[in-house]
Amino acid sequence: MINAVGRDIPEEVLAATGKKVFEGAYAYDNYEYKKAAPTVRAMVDPNRSKMVSSIREALEKCGIRDGMVLSFHHHFREGDYVVNMVMEEVHNMGIKGITICASSLGKANDAIVPYIEDGTIVGIQSSGVRGKIGEAISTGKLKNLAIMRSHGGRVRAIETGEVHIDIAFIGAPTCDEYGNCRPNGGKSDCGVLSYAMVDAKYADKVVAVTDCLVPFPNVPASISMSDVDYVCVVDEIGNPAKIATGAAKPTTDVRKLMMADYCTQFVIHTPYFKEGFSYQTGVGGASIASTISLGKIMEERGIHMGFGVGGITTPMCDLLEKGLIRTIVDTQDFDLGAIESIKKNPNHIEISASEYANPMNKGAYVNRLDFVILAALEVDVNFNCNVVVGSDGMITGAQGGHPDTAAGAKCTIVIAPLLQGRIPAICTNVTTVTTPGETVDVVITDYGIAINPRRQDLIECMKDVKLPFCTIEELRDKAYSIVGEPAPVQFDDRVVGVIESRDGTILDVVRKIKEFSFDD
Numbered sequence: 001m002i003n004a005v006g007r008d009i010p011e012e013v014l015a016a017t018g019k020k021v022f023e024g025a026y027a028y029d030n031y032e033y034k035k036a037a038p039t040v041r042a043m044v045d046p047n048r049s050k051m052v053s054s055i056r057e058a059l060e061k062c063g064i065r066d067g068m069v070l071s072f073h074h075h076f077r078e079g080d081y082v083v084n085m086v087m088e089e090v091h092n093m094g095i096k097g098i099t100i101c102a103s104s105l106g107k108a109n110d111a112i113v114p115y116i117e118d119g120t121i122v123g124i125q126s127s128g129v130r131g132k133i134g135e136a137i138s139t140g141k142l143k144n145l146a147i148m149r150s151h152g153g154r155v156r157a158i159e160t161g162e163v164h165i166d167i168a169f170i171g172a173p174t175c176d177e178y179g180n181c182r183p184n185g186g187k188s189d190c191g192v193l194s195y196a197m198v199d200a201k202y203a204d205k206v207v208a209v210t211d212c213l214v215p216f217p218n219v220p221a222s223i224s225m226s227d228v229d230y231v232c233v234v235d236e237i238g239n240p241a242k243i244a245t246g247a248a249k250p251t252t253d254v255r256k257l258m259m260a261d262y263c264t265q266f267v268i269h270t271p272y273f274k275e276g277f278s279y280q281t282g283v284g285g286a287s288i289a290s291t292i293s294l295g296k297i298m299e300e301r302g303i304h305m306g307f308g309v310g311g312i313t314t315p316m317c318d319l320l321e322k323g324l325i326r327t328i329v330d331t332q333d334f335d336l337g338a339i340e341s342i343k344k345n346p347n348h349i350e351i352s353a354s355e356y357a358n359p360m361n362k363g364a365y366v367n368r369l370d371f372v373i374l375a376a377l378e379v380d381v382n383f384n385c386n387v388v389v390g391s392d393g394m395i396t397g398a399q400g401g402h403p404d405t406a407a408g409a410k411c412t413i414v415i416a417p418l419l420q421g422r423i424p425a426i427c428t429n430v431t432t433v434t435t436p437g438e439t440v441d442v443v444i445t446d447y448g449i450a451i452n453p454r455r456q457d458l459i460e461c462m463k464d465v466k467l468p469f470c471t472i473e474e475l476r477d478k479a480y481s482i483v484g485e486p487a488p489v490q491f492d493d494r495v496v497g498v499i500e501s502r503d504g505t506i507l508d509v510v511r512k513i514k515e516f517s518f519d520d
Contacts, residue, residue: 005384005433007508013495016145020505025407025439028503031360036161039204041229050231051177055089055209058230059167062205064090067097068166069123071203073196074104075171075183075332079242082171082209084111085234091120099123099144101163103154103195103353104398107131108242116141125163127151128388128398137496138394140512146395146497148388148434148510151331152357152364152404153502155198160360162504168203170196170223171237175210179228180221183350184343186212188238191312191333191342193222197352200227211237222350244335251285255446259415260289262444262467263373268297269465270458272370272410276306276326280366280405283311283334284375286415291315291373298324309356309365310372310401312348317341320348329365331356331401357404359502366401366408374402376416378430381472383437383452385414386430388499391423393489393513395497399434403502406439411458418445423486424479426472431489433508434499447478490514 001009003021014021043050052058070090072083083102088111090098098121100112105124110132115121117136122143127150129137137146149157157163172181173189183193188211200206200223207230208223217225251257263286267273279294281287292315298305305325308316312330314337319325321341328348333339342348357366366372377397378386385406390396406412416425426445441458443450450472451459462469490513497510 003506005436005507007433009506009509010495013498013506013509017498017506022436022501022505022507025436028360033160033360035159036164036202038202049177050179050229052230052232055086055232055234056093058207058232059089059093061230062167062207064093064095064167066095069099069101069164071165071168071199072100072102073170073193073199074102074106075190075193075195076238076240077243078106078108079239080106080108080171081236081238082169083109086169087112087115087121091115096120097122099125101125101165103127103151104400105129105133109133119143125149127154127400129395130397134395138510138513140494140496142496145495147500148399148497149500150357150399150403150502151195151353151401152359152366153500153504155354155358156360156502156504158198158202159354159358165199165203167205167207168196168199169207169209170200172208172210172223173237174212174214174218175208175231176214176216176218177231178216179208179225179231180216180218181208181223181228182218183222184339185214188212188236189240189339190238190243191339192330192350194331194350194356195353196223198354205229207232209234209237211235240336240339243333251289253285255417256286257289259286259444259446260293262449263290263413263415264293264297265465265467266413266442266444266449267294267371269462270411271461273303275303277370278307278309278368279305279371280308280310280369281373282375283313284415287373287375288313288315295319295324309369310405312338314338317348320345357401359404359407364408366404369405369409371411371413372405372409374406374412374414376414376425377420378425378427379414379416379443380427380430381476383440383443383472384430384433385435385440386432388434389432389510391420391431391486391489393431393491395510403435403439406435407502411442412440413442413444414440415444418447418475418479419483422483424476424483426475426479428476432499432510436507443472443475445475448475450475
């Protein structure tokens with residue numbers, strides 16, 4: 001069945017998932033549902049302890065069995081230890097058929113791939129995956145379909161009961177013996193615990209895993225004792241030094257700095273750039289650089305940001321310290337500077353992932369955004385974006401908040417180089433649609449800027465601005481003239497993954513990479 005972005009979704013996938021095809025970014029506005037509820041075991045006896053001696057004891061007391069859904073958060077990013085230590089114990093216990101529902105999985109979790117191969121893990125539901133887990137899914141090693149959701153889409157799936165978590169494991173930088181968890185004050189601080197909040201509220205059993213047990217009460221708590229069943233102390237839950245890895249760093253690349261400057265000039269010439277505007281950037285080098293350059297103009301003109309939101313980096317916190325931002329609302333800290341900021345600045349506050357981006361609550365922060373600055377692996381001539389599947393067909397990225405913020409912001413800007421190495425980033429059709437083009441307003445490259453024809457208002461206000469404007473087709477043609485039109489990735493018929501729209505409908509599918517022999 002053909003969906004609203006022109007992708008053919010196989011009938012067998014619709015039957016297997018019980019889902020509908022994507023009908024448009026705003027098709028479910030005003031949709032009504034009843035929230036799900038966990039099974040709660042009352043703790044009336046004040047003398048009963050929540051402390052357990054090991055992950056194994058926690059699993060046993062939670063009633064671990066074949067076929068359960070276990071959840072994890074990724075605030076430690078490439079420094080995470082919790083997923084691996086839990087899944088190693090699950091494997092050692094001989095448990096099979098586990099589905100992992102994680103806010104994201106990265107290269108830090110490569111060690112669980114053998115558990116995919118031996119059937120310990122049969123399902124993965126995540127914002128995205130990188131490293132060897134992505135390779136395992138793309139080559140057909142995962143038994144069940146991998147489900148990729150945005151951050152808002154994950155919260156929606158849990159709150160509506162579409163996903164039911166049996167046991168949630170929460171890596172807590174500090175925790176008391178009764179289960180009050182905080183993201184700071186220990187040796188493994190991560191800034192916020194926003195993604196884990198929905199897990200704590202909706203999972204049947206919740207295990208706080210900490211490497212810093214502190215006196216009761218550990219308040220103000222991000223995760224309350226009223227939601228925690230057990231507390232387990234381990235040697236280390238993560239390495240904060242590895243939170244800022246990969247894309248989450250400022251850039252010195254001249255090309256990216258040029259795109260950042262284009263972005264800033266575009267922003268300041270829109271009607272939305274005014275006192276009290278709201279803003280979010282992704283963690284790509286050009287996006288971070290655009291925050292820095294925008295800050296200089298804000299300072300010169302005396303314009304203040306009402307709030308900044310999302311995954312937070314040091315440059316955003318620097319604007320807060322200078323008084324150029326009134327409030328930062330934070331769901332993830334991408335570097336140590338951001339972690340330090342939320343510890344000391346009362347105007348830098350933690351919010352839940354539901355407050356941030358859930359499309360099916362009564363109003364999320366993303367809906368109040370004026371600007372969001374994002375990156376992409378590919379953008380096509382219909383402005384559809386791909387942030388999950390690489391040019392070789394491998395799953396290598398994450399939706400994160402990309403579709404959520406694009407749908408919510410008044411002005412969605414995607415920054416991408418015309419060429420990713422020798423691969424055109426602007427193309428006729430993206431390999432996989434992860435953010436629909438109807439929610440993308442502007443694409444900025446090092447060779448020019450294209451405004452979505454849907455946004456005639458933006459085209460009109462830019463008519464006298466000295467920037468290199470062109471059509472998206474002209475950008476595509478320029479890319480192809482330099483490196484040629486690439487041959488499409490060869491896939492098998494087997495579907496190995498589903499890209500969910502944030503509303504739970506199917507936006508696209510990911511197929512198994514085709515294996516070639518020397519005779520092909």
